[in-house]
Amino acid sequence: MPTEEELFAAVDSLLEDQPQLPPPAERARLREAAGITQARLAAALKSTTQTVKNWESGRSEPRPPRLQAYLRLLEGWAAKYPAHGATAAAPGPAAMSQPEVPVTFTGPAASEAAETESAAPVKAPAAPVAPQRPVRPAASPATSSRRPAAKKAARPAVDPRFPHGPLAVLDGDGSAYGTGGIVLDCPATTIPELVEWTLRESGLGAPKLNRYGKDSDPLVVLTAAAAVKLGLPERLEGHEERRSLRLPEDHPVVKQVGRAKWQLTQRGFGPWARIYRKAQGRERQCVQLAILSWDALDERSWPGVADMEPADIARVLGVYAERVITPRGSTAVSGLELMTALRPPTKPERDEETGNWVSAYNPGSLGTEPTDPAPPEATAEHPVVVNLGWKGGFLNEEAYQWVRDVDLLTDEECTLPYAVGLDLNTAFLAAAARLVVGLSAPDHFHTPKFNPKIPGSWLVDLSHIELDRRLPSPFTPDGERPTGPAWYQTHTVAYAAELGYDVHPIEAYLRRETGAYLDPWHDRLKTAYVDTLADLGVTRDLDDRQFLAAMERHQDVDPALAAVLAAIKATVKGGVGKLRERPQGRHYKEGERWPALQRPTWRPDIRAAVISKARVNMHRKLRNMATMTGLYPLAVLSDCVVYPSPGPSPLDFLPYAASGKPQPGGFRLGPTPGLAKLEGVQSMLWAVGLMEKGLNPARHIKGGDAVLDEGE
Template identity: 60%
Template sequence: MWRTLPGVSEGDKARFDAVDALVARSRVLPPPGERRRLRMAHGLTQQEVADALGVRRATVGAWESDDPGRRTEPRPPERDAYARLLDRLTELYPPPPAPDVPAAPESPAAPPARRTVPAPPRPADSAAAAPRTRPSVRKPAPSAAPAGEGRYPAGPLAVLDGAGLAHLADGRTAPCPAGSVAELVDWALRAGLGAERLHRHGQDADPLVVLTEAAAERLGLPPRLENRAFDDGMRLAEDHPVVREILAAGWKLTRRGFGPWPRIYRSAEHGRRRCVQLAVLGWDALEDRAWPGAGQVPPGELARMLGTYAARVLTPRGSTAVTGLELMTALRPPTRPVRDGAAWTSGPVPGSLTAPVDPAPPEAPEEHPVAEGRPAGQELDEEAYDWVRPGGFTDAECALPYVLGLDVNMAFAAAANRLTVGLGAPVHTDGPRFDKKVPGAWYVDLSHVELDPRLPSPFSPGGDRPSGPAWYATPTVAYAVELGHDVAPLEAWLRPEAGAYLDPWYERLRDAYLATMADLGVTKDLTEAAYLAAMAGHKSVDPAAAAVLSAIKATVKGGIGKLRERAQGKARFRTNQRWPALERPTWRPDIRAAVIATARVNMHRKMLKMAAHGRYPVAVLSDCVVYPAPTPSPLDLLPRTPDGRPAPGVFRLGVSPGMTKLEGVRDLWWAAEVIEEHYNPARHIKDDPTRDGEE
């Protein structure tokens, strides 16, 4: 119409065309559920939509999926056409009015796992006041936790800014009038925050409210936390006004007090939890090593970032290590309600860790009570590799100009996949026959095993050949048998009750990792060359997604490490006395040892296959191995079959857990100098300033 108006110049027409193009381009697509509703309302199949847009039916299914691990977002040029289709369908089938963030009188969290009778259904409270929300113009993350539907319409968490505005995971905002921490907890329980349980017998995730520095100051909290109540952590003093105010309002704090991740709760009522988790950014709740740059991003972006992590992994419960351990329990809760006659009681969940058990003496750290009086050399030493080849480079290798670091993706997660671990207490036996299907610790002599001196021994973290009998986890002894050697254990601590406890943990973290890598443009369908190119700059694609990726990887390593949490508060702790972590069913150093042993064996198995093609490592550190190389490209290092495919069993490039990425490239002389100074080049090869290496 405007084209026919008098006085419209050609320059104005160009600007008007540009404005029309901006308006026509949909910036925010409807959520997956709405896309599905619109398609079905018009009687269209996914195949019909796919045919019209020139994509596969599975692609349309991924655009509509509620599963964060499967969901993808359309990209140009299909995105514009898909947005146009959704706009037309929205005109024909307008959605019902979107609900505001409702209020609820109590926390909708799940009932505790241990209970005597099923919790009765909670009646709806129609008189609860609903705080109004206003939409944000920021595009929500493709897999941020959905809000506006279900039992938790506000999503899993909120980030509170200094103006009293709560930023939700899906981009919305809601006013938070709380002027104190006690009022904030009340608001969080009314605002519809939370996330549904991951297992039918588990617990729903408690609301998480993240406090920016300005929000913390507004609530009377100090901008920095200096008081160390004990030497194992920082928290507010018990007589701090905020702590007194919380207690006076009838709330309680956990034994850890009010620190960077305080949990504030009341006793359950009618079987319903009333608990809120806070995270104080100014007190380093989000450590920069796990969440790079999280403390500097705007509240809305931080909510999107944490919401993506919550949807794909779990609503954060503390550090990534704590969350990794909590994820195990969320996926494998210890108990379930079972009927005992006319009553209900608590029973174990098959395949879960149901009660705390003490480790076998060789599995225990030296400060544990069962390790008291243990002879020297009788401890289980299953740790990751830290090895440098004695003698350095050969003459032939010195002629090569480079060293390449190859890093195994999610090595410890991959090691946990299909790993049989003990579920109950250990049982001692003398002179057992080795059985690779039985998890445990075996006292066996592997000093007779002959291996190539250019490779590290698979039986020790330092890569040294054993000098006599020692304790090993089942995966290590099984590998000796795999290599064709006889083993005759002298004694063992075995766990006949066993299962693949970590399988759902691995699967959820694997899916979270792959979905986040896809957000960064790195997918499983890339060729090796395209994969290397995508990895070279993937972190710059979306810094928020890169931070989520870092947190996912830290969740894996930290969760495995937490299985053997050492005693905290050294000033108050005395050796061979119990500490609180020992009372958790998930305090299991034997499971940690089995995972690490499997990861180390997996590394050695690949190095052995590489050696069959004449490639020998010069150093290994955990999941990173360094090789001399003729060019800076791993494509020229990794062995191939005659038809050009990767040789079986060697390190392979790819995004999946257990596959490999390029960690770093350096000149060979650099590695020689590092070795000369008695350092491991695998530790520093990723520090190359010309590369965007992985954490």
């Protein structure tokens, strides 16, 4: 039998090995007493603001080596700023007013939660027990305690079927970090066990976005350590294009999935893997995995997210899931999936003869069957084009890439000191608002009378229209005047008529069934964009000067929400691009059908309609600006335009009325889609230098002089 001294010695060694932190409220008190912000502390510890916030609320605990550094700092502060009238273990009323445990459970979970020490990470029960109050993503840190919090609309109650939110980020220690700061214990050591745990015990998932849609499948994001623990390689290597990388069929994990009677989709086990069984009744059995170390989160769409702590990754993806959709792949894939989730192709309908419920077409949707495009709407490799031997040309509705001829610059313009770039907020999203598109297959017409209300493709000669050469042509992406008959989308032809010119189509492919298919997609993404900007301090009530100042610092307010904003913008552009996804892989042969053609959402005509309307909207603003101010652009690239300016701010050249309000019709500053923000400022000499080299200043307005020796 061990002696009492031996036992005490063993316990003392454990105490020495495990540093004891003060309670969360005391940590916050000490930091505030030292006058240090959460952001500054996070920078010192090479962490994130949200992670520090989690430490001070008891949602999570620091791990070595940050644990020892954090403890040393707290001990130093405690010596300088001892608690007055209370011990460190007894926080004052202000601290007590903020709950240390973010989730309250009923039933068996209540006793389990009560036994958990406040200084330990919050571990939610394995069974999906419904919480008493909604589990919400952690609030973004405020930049100033004096600034009033923005009023938020009440969030919907948590679906009792999914009490722990839409997703979790799994680390190598078996901790699954969910939204709202919760941490679940995941005992899985194999992929099949992880799938079973996710579906049976985790309480993860999200309700459908439309009454006729489907619930979102739960998403589990794997860190590199979690991937290795589950038998996956840390990196996915191969000789194919990055997007097509996947595990080989004979990999042990793929075999495990098959032996457990689970299936993989045709895309196999790649960075975004879907593992499923056929649904039993109404219950879906599908889990999506995203492997961080396999580049599941592209840096361009999710800047900095893959390098964040698991809790912060869960926060970023959770906010995106709440405001947009549970990620289902790249932001482009999620943008396309959002269209279908908001406009499901079918709805239940009772059969009048049998009385049974059957699946019927949902009006306003694209249906369940793919539709071949008209030949001019397709791409050169499309089977419709190859099989017909089509030689009649194609739609060329693309965004602007235009630079004004240097010879057209005036002496007055060249003497202006600055070139100022304006960027339109989510221009494609603004163009999708109230956009009527075709819902049915195209019909062919010869010498039709033009009708601006009918979506379709028109063969018409617009080469006779001569406009000011200091502006790009509204009819071509490169801004050059058309040279003869060409195919145009309805909005482009309608703009020619708006300018006062007669249009006489030679032929057309038009659609009889039409609708504003993208309206709910536009509305949801617009709300997500505006709300996220507001969380970053850019609200609608700011005047133009305040707006420019807020935009200048918004990226630094909260890196997590800044990443959400970037993902929302990428969702818009990527979703529109997916409507005309080209074949992938070096083994493709022209004329073969590729997988994307099997989707009802492979609709190049809808993509053309969005881009056509966006380009026409841009030209209309350019023309109005010239009328109101006499200023002409130096260059345009998609949704960015560069103007010569007497000062370094858009306020120096944008048109304002005597009352100080922006003039309608031109570019206006603001946080909503279609309004403008500052893209960058350079010298006029810099811009002219690029133009003389054949480069586009709008592409490089952010980069500065470093691009002068680079190509496009």
